[in-house]
Amino acid sequence: MKQHILILGAGFSGMWSALSAARLLDKNNRSDISVSVLAPQAELRVRPRFYEPEVHTMKAALDELFAAVGVNFIKGSAQTIDTTNKRISYNDNQGQPNHVTYDRLILATGSSVARPALPGVNQFAFDVDQIEQAAKLESHIKALANQPDSAARNTVVVAGGGFTGIETATEMPERLRAALGNDAKIRVVIVDRGQQIGAALGENISPIIAQATSELGVEWRLGTAVTGIDADGVTLSDGQRIEAKTVVWTVGVRASSLTEQIAGERDNHGRLHVDANLKVMGQADIFATGDVAYAATDDQGNYALMTCQHAIALGRSSGNNAAASLLDVAPIPYSQEKYVTCLDLGQWGAVYTEGWDRQVKLVKDEGKQLKTQINTQWIYPPVADRAIALAAADPLIPVVA
Incomplete structure (x- = not known):
């Protein structure tokens, strides 16, 4: 046998x-x-x-x-x-x-x-962890155009400012405009416990993330966390509320x-x-x-x-x-x-780093070209x-x- x-x-x-x-x-x-x-x-x-x-x-x-x-x-x-x-x-x-x-x-x-035991997280939060969940998010974004124009409809909150959260958030302005039109007053907000933009990715890359998200119009709420989610928005640990029809969970x-x-x-x-x-x-x-x-x-x-x-x-x-x-x-x-990172930053481009201390080697268009190669060629199976x-x-x- x-x-x-x-x-x-x-x-x-x-x-x-x-x-x-x-x-x-x-x-x-x-x-x-x-x-x-x-x-x-x-x-x-x-x-x-x-x-x-x-x-x-x-x-x-x-x-x-x-x-x-x-x-x-x-x-x-x-x-x-x-x-x-x-x-x-x-x-x-x-x-x-x-x-x-x-x-x-x-x-x-x-x-x-890992979804925590927070009110509404399972009922109202999307994620991009598995293909089925990511497809639900995509269908939801496309269907937003069928809802009445409002600040909540036009707002996406991304819980978590790590790698996945940043890539998801920086892609969102383009995805929202494709669904809602170029004139829609869109808003994308990253909620993160860290005290500095992109803190989880290190001090070398943080200023680049700050620049890219600023130019894309992506906001940060630092030093806070989502404590509750409902059909119309999120409540934060500092007591503030953000009206949003779309919440994406990327933490843990x-x-x-x-x-x-x-x-x-x-x-x-x-x-x-x-x-x-x-x-x-x-x-x-x-x-x-x-x-x-x-x-x-x-x-x-x-x-x-x-x-x-x-x-x-x-x-x-x-x-x-x-x-x-x-x-x-x-x-x-x-x-x-050898350890490298290549972080997609939406229409702004991407940033490529080398080493565990993330030494920046490529940014913007050069970084984006490499990220595109990685995502469309390098990580796919052999023939x-x-x-x-x-x-x-x-x-x-x-x-x-």
């Missing part, structure tokens, strides 16, 4: 785990080990782009790619992890219970926005709840602590990758962030090392010393050609050079 590497999740880390495991098996001429991906859809949903319009197009089918490299796809939703019997229970595409066993498990089930991210079924230490985002080969600490047969892994990127005290950039490299490493553990060949420790796809999954290939 073949040994089995099972990957839960078909996001960036799950897809690259599958390709990387298949690569190492191919390299060692081993056909006695199978690789499977269990996920609700055989598609990569390009989550870093969900702040943009036309969100329904931001996915890439994986059927042909998996078939080209010999990866099995199991359509279903994982429910429970039995680490003793190495068994995953899942609901199949008909909603019926089923199960599958594994010899090595790679948990790549990602993360989701939490690793998949499936991590809670695996014994191990977790960080404050729920990510499992892993060793240098991405094996879960204390587990002999389980690897964690992407947004569910708390992994050191280097020996300088830096850890992978919950981003596409880190998920790609984490996936290549986890797939390779899970396969290596069955082949009895040396693993390749995960390492990702469904066996040789090309397997070569692209080499864990020693840097995500950013």
